[in-house]
Structure formats: structure tokens, C-alpha cells
Amino acid sequence: MDPVYFDNAATTPVDPQVLETMLPYFTEDFGNADAAHQFGRNCKVAVEDAREEIARLINAEPSEIIFTSGGTESDNAAIKGVFSALSPAGKNEIITSPIEHHAVMHPAESLKRQGAKIVYLKPNSDGIITADQVKEAITEKTAVVSLMHINNEIGSINPVNEIAAVCSEAGVPFHSDTVQSVGKIPVDVKEIGLNMLSISAHKIYGPKGIGVLYVKNGTPWIPWLQGGSQERRRRGGTSNIPGIVGLTKAMALCDKNMEANTQKFVALRERLIDGLEKRFEGKFTINGPKDGGVPHIINIGFKTDSNQGLDGEMLLLNLDIEGVCVSNGSACTSGATEPSHVLQEIVGDETIANSSIRVSFGKQNNEKEIDFFLDKLEGVLDRMMKVAS
């Protein structure tokens, strides 16, 4: 069997239909979208068509869509852009949570040097922040609230509609990192009522290095990346046309197939959990929400009969040798030895946090792969547990 890839929350393979849409823009329609000649004009049309389609898919206005290099840039631009706009007026507080992606946490932390105060709201054991917590934390000094939609490590879903309502009532801009939700669950900016959101193509079968920052018209926000006059002077840099058309196709396909993909993920999850229960009863726990999270992200912690933890890094490496690729945290921290900041916060037990793996499904996965994974996991765990106890 080919290696099984269960790390789709880190990145996904590009859909062949997406690739096909992108290819002409590398070789034939390769122009610079800002050029006045026909090569440029063709590309400009492609970019503006893409902008309209993306706006339609999330129910925004085309003028509210800014193309970026991905989720990290969008998160940085959102937080730093609002902070720059509002901090001169004395609004220097940023409300966020300790289980955000580093693309939110690190820019927030870096703003401390410019006088920002970061307020971290504590998630419950399912990884959820409530609107009441946000309401209580908002002060007249709050510049921005940034809370993610779906957590990339445990699959929890924040009540963004309720949080947006609280922020809107208080007149505070609300940004949500929707990198893991757009294309997976419905995201309608008007229905949610948020000011800003971040999208990344490579999580939804599109190319790496392209994303979107949605900024609702009227939001106090200063462009973060200066340069040329692209994106109506809100994000300098020559437009990544193949990326933009690829992202758009990827979003359209995910939108079209959302229900079918979700059903598939639900079935895969059930088979996995059933298998885990049959084979490893009492030796594993699901970190984060047992119900109510997204079906395609499952974070599993293991322990031995004598309640010892296992080395999650070794577990991951052993599974890799056996042909199964999972993750032990967010992709961006893979390779680092410290346990995931999300699990440390949610699980509160360093042993389990260190003994955990994240399994995340993509639309290309199937039930045979779940069975293969369970077989391999059984062998690896058996060996590791003998050594540990």
C-alpha cells in the first residue's frame, strides 16, 4: 500500500482540476496583471473574476477581498493592521486565546513592543471560548478581538456568530482565523458578522503560498505590506495569478462538494474511533471535543496500562516508518520537541500532551487506509508500550 497521508490539516494535495486551471497562467497567460498590454489585461481579468467568485463564496463584496501569500500573512496583516489604525487613539488591547495558531499569537506578542496589552481568554476543555468571556474582557481600550473558527489541532469550533455579535455591539473589530474552516464548513461573512477573516489555499486542495484576507468595508485597518499599488494599495506585490486562480477553483470545488466531503469524514471518523475503542480500550483519550468538533481532525492521546505516557515524537516516527503519516501538533511546530501549546492548554497534563498525535482527513482518504492505520498503530503501540512499562 502507498503511504497513507493523514496530515491534511497541515496541508493537502492540489486537486488535479485546480492544477489544470492554474497551468496556463505559468506559461501562456504569464503576464503581470498590472501591465497595460494584452498579456497584463488577460491576467487582470483573471484576478478580478477570481475576486468576484471568492466574494460570492463567502458572501462578501469583491472590494473586501485582498489576496495575500496565505494564512500567516493574512493573520499578521489583520492584527497588525487594526492595531496600527487604532493604537494612536489609545486602543492598545488585543483579545485572543492561548490556543490560536502561532500566526496569530506571535504577531500579537510582537506588538507588545509597541505598547500592546494582550488579553488571553481561557478555553474550556473542549477548546471553546464563549461570547460571554469576550464580552467581559472587552474594554474601551480594546483594539481587536482575534479568535479562530476551527482549531487546527483539536478541531473545536468557536461560536463565532455569537462572538461577532458581542464585538459588533461594543464597536470592536473581530478577526477570525478561518484557515481551517473555509471550504470545510459554511462561512458567510454577513451571517457571522465579523470584520476580518483569513483564508489559505493549501488547506483546501489548492496551492501553497496564496490566501485571502477579508476586510469588511469600513473596518479601521492600515495596510500591512506596502509596495506597488496592487490590491487597491492594500497589499503590494506582483499578483500571484496561478495561485489566485488555483485558490478560487479550490474554494469553489470545496463549496460544491462540502456535504459529500463532510459525510465522508464522518464515516472515516466513526471507523477510526470504533477501531480505537475495540483495539485500545482504556489506553487512549480524544483530546478536545468528543462531539461537536469537525469530523476531519482527531487528536488522540495514548497512555500505557500503568498510566505512563508515550513519546509522541517516537510514535510519529514509528508510524512514518510503517507508512502512515500523522502529526504531533500543528505543522508549524513539527520538528520542534516542545509539546503543542494547544494541548498543554487544553489537556493540562503534560504526559498526555506529549503522547498525542493528530489525525486529519482529506477527501482523498478512504476506509481501507483507516484499517491499515489501525493495524500499524497496534504493532507500533504494542512495541512502545512494552518498552515504556
Ligand SMILES: Cc1ncc(COP(=O)(O)O)c(C=O)c1O
Ligand atoms: C489555523 C491556521 N492558521 C494559520 C495557518 C497558516 O497558514 P499558511 O500555512 O497559509 O501560512 C495555519 C497552517 O497551519 C493554520 O492551521
